[in-house]
Ligand SMILES: Nc1ncnc2c1ncn2[C@@H]1O[C@H](COP(=O)(O)OP(=O)(O)OP(=O)(O)O)[C@@H](O)[C@H]1O
């Protein structure tokens with residue numbers, strides 16, 4: 125399999141970016157209004173107020189910026205904003221707008237009150253971005269006609285519109301752009317119980333039967349991401365249909381995801397290969413990224429950008445100035461016992477496996493430290 129670049133990521137069942145198959149079904153699975161949208165309580169409540177207030181005033185809603193990891197529902201929410209405002213929506217993306225002229229053409233063709241959804245807004249070109257500042261603030265743009273000393277700026281009035289910008293990297297937005305949004309919603313990863321609701325809802329729409337434990341099993345492996353939950357549900361459905369009576373139970377979900385190599389915590393083959401190398405070959409680290417990548421037989425970038433973010437988020441791996449280090453939870457997760465004196469065993473991490481103050485665990489011999497991370501390399 126090819127993990128070499130970002131485009132390879134969707135080949136993974138646990139990739140957070142949409143693949144071809146997702147695109148085909150996502151439209152059908154998208155919640156249509158705020159009431160149907162699961163989780164993200166804070167963003168949902170705040171947005172509800174913003175939209176209700178705008179409706180009461182009979183005006184257009186303030187510009188909205190949505191930030192968060194792929195697959196958490198930014199596109200879905202932008203469509204909901206338009207639906208709640210009873211407004212049409214125009215969808216485009218930062219990379220599609222390379223020239224200011226492209227943006228001017230879109231803006232000038234908007235209807236009054238229309239929602240303009242600008243996905244990956246952090247990837248817009250500079251000149252387009254500058255044009256957007258004025259458009260957002262004054263509903264006006266200056267279109268430059270001609271070149272050099274003869275160029276003139278022709279002011280163009282725009283209809284009032286609501287810009288909904290989406291980005292996976294809010295930090296990459298220039299402050300002047302960020303400041304022009306009236307409301308910023310930061311989307312968080314979903315709790316397992318919320319993902320269970322997503323799965324039950326999607327199962328209903330896909331006409332699949334799933335019981336409570338079956339949904340919980342899939343939710344636990346979905347990395348906090350509705351898109352992954354929906355994808356795993358579809359794969360488990362296949363298995364249930366071919367190998368069983370079509371009903372998704374805990375047992376069926378577990379068996380199916382074992383076939384697809386997605387483990388109980390949502391790690392796939394690549395994630396486990398990285399952890400396995402770190403633990404078995406380097407005693408838990410610290411080890412440099414390049415060395416680790418060679419051991420896994422992958423590119424440095426693949427390990428760093430594809431596997432590590434989730435491992436770090438899960439508290440299984442830590443990036444330290446001395447190199448990559450496995451946490452206690454990593455040893456537990458792979459069912460391994462840390463060797464004596466390994467640095468990795470002294471790094472507690474925050475994972476559920478990182479208990480280790482009791483003095484009887486495999487990693488707590490010796491030094492009398494009261495908790496993980498207090499001795500050895502990472503001690504005071
Ligand atoms: N809160 C939610 N409730 C139910 N389903 C959801 C929710 N959020 C997302 N989904 C489902 O997850 C899938 C992905 O959502 P969406 O396309 O909105 O993500 P995104 O944040 O725009 O991702 P990307 O950054 O890749 O564009 C959709 O099929 C949608 O139905």
Ligand SMILES: [Mg+2]
Pocket residue numbers: 198199200243290
């Ligand atoms: Mg999207």
